[in-house]
Amino acid sequence: MIQPKMNQKELITPNTTAQIYNIIRHNGEINRMGITRISGVSKSTISLQINKLIKLGLVEEKTPPDSSQRKLKLRIREDLGYVAGVFLGITKLSIIIFNLDMQITCERVHYFDSISDPEQCNKEIIRQLKELCAEHGIQRLWGIGIGFPFPVNFREGKPDSPPNVPLWHDYPLRKIYEKEFGCPVLVDNDVNVMALGEGYKGCTTDESDFLFVKVGTGIGAGLIVDGKIYRGANGCAGDIGHIAVDGSAVRCHCGNKGCLEAVTGGKALAVRAMEIAENGESPYLKEVLTRKEQLTAGDINNGAIIGDLSCIQLIKDAGNAIGEVLAKLVSFFNPSSIVVGGGLSGFGNLFIGAIREAVIRRSLHLATYELNVCISELKEKSGPTGAGTLIIDHIFSSQEFTSTIKRNLTPG
Ligand SMILES: [Zn+2]
Structure with a gap:
């Protein structure tokens, strides 16, 4: 600017x-x-x-x-130092080490059977990160950014009441990593760092006000306002998975009815697919269910690709429900783009088209005539890229610049 x-x-x-x-x-x-x-x-x-x-x-x-x-x-001088972007999903760990110009120096992926035990899980993340640094001759990092798949108290650097993984509650993540690596560490939730990554190197690089929506098993949004993550008073801004879908009575694990993620999250769609396979509405899903004994969102996508009408309708209905909730956010927030990421963004144009149509139908013309609705360009790299961006912007911020230089460039 x-x-x-x-x-x-x-x-x-x-x-x-x-x-x-x-x-x-x-x-x-x-x-x-x-x-x-x-x-x-x-x-x-x-x-x-x-x-x-x-x-x-x-x-x-x-x-x-x-x-x-x-x-x-x-x-x-980009190779003077390095930062790490670490991103944990429900089963997948992605690490990218960037130079000071945010170019990828090296990366690795590791899969977990389960992440329910924070001690085991973090021990492994630390081991993987140290091993990657050692393989590439990186003796120390200038900073580490980490995205975790649950609510995070950003100020404290700790998870806050994560559903399904109760042992992670209050686990002192930032302190553990700071002690282990001797550098600044920032910890945030997955969708916030994905939004940052997309803004830094993806499809919204020139935009300062946009929404990133992650649609997977859960649904959440990252809000970028004036080029920065908007976290809200308690750090849970963008938790849109529990906004009610009009007219739905589906029970959510939070105790309420009709929550967006209970209606259109990955698990909810798999349950709906099982129903239409069992009642014979979709011959394709019936055949897959007989063969595999279970169905996933990927099976719905495969059905849509070969033209199964029930699978196509399921994807359109999911996009429509998400679009109706996003329309409320568009009216409130007036973003220039909505970027859709997460596993279900793999449904592609059919899904994005349904979201776009519902948003436009339910919003004022002024808010949508230039609105861009698109699929994440960075895809699975948006998380680790955003985590790297989070920490590099922090260590070179006006407040941290002098200590960053002292810590890393002072001899001895
Ligand atoms: Zn809910």
């Missing part, structure tokens, strides 16, 4: 160095004039700060072939 130049006597604060570093970090190669234009800081201050950043080794100057000063480009 281009900001106006300051016309009063400018105030040079320790934040100016962080601000200039972040302009270079977010803009790739940029010259001094570009930094002056974006920051609104005078040329002499820019020069002073850039020399400081070069001396620290954080930034380097790239000499163009004709060596003219005007064209001299600045860039961050």
Whole structure:
């Protein structure tokens, strides 16, 4: 975003160095004039700060072939350090290690039979992360961001009353990882970090107000407001899985009736698929059920691909129910995009089309005529990418910049 130049006597604060570093970090190669234009800081201050950043080794100057000063480009030294983005699903762990320019250095995936025991599970995550670092000669990390598949008290860095995995409640995640790796750690819920990842490198990179909706076994939303995650007063903003779908009497595990995730979550759809297989409404699902003795959302998708009308209708109905709930959020929040991720986004255009149609039908024209409804571009990488983004933005924030430099660049 281009900001106006300051016309009063400018105030040079320790934040100016962080601000200039972040302009270079977010803009790739940029010259001094570009930094002056974006920051609104005078040329002499820019020069002073850039020399400081070069001396620290954080930034380097790239000499163009004709060596003219005007064209001299600045860039961050990306391999100076590394951050890790860790993302845990119900059974799958994804780790990506990024350099300081958020380029992928290395990555790995590990599967769990169960994540119900936090001690066992975190021991394994730590082992996997250390092993990955060792394999690639990374001696230490500048920071770690982690996304977990349940409600997280962001300030405390602990899970809060996670359904189905009660042992995780209050487990001091952030402290454990900080102690183990000796670097800053931030912990958030899965959908918040997925939203951040999509905004950083996915289909909403130029947008500052959008919704990311994760549709899997559970349903949740991440709200990006003014380029930042909006967490709300208690950190549970976006918990849309328990908004009631009009006219539904399906009982939810939370005790209420008609909750969105009880109507259209992955498990709910599998139960509905079993019903229409058993009553013979769908010959395709009946045949699969006889063969496999159970059905999943993937079977519904396969049925839709080969043209089974009941499977197509199931996907359309699910998209419609989600769209009706999202329409309420669109009227309230006016996002520029709704990005749909999570396992059920694999239903593809049929699903997205039904969501889009319901949102448009139930919202005012002004809120939807430019609204983009799309599938997550980063797909399974949105989680670890967002976790990496969460921590790198934190360690280079104005508040943390000086301690990050001290911790990582001071000799001895
Ligand atoms: Zn509920």
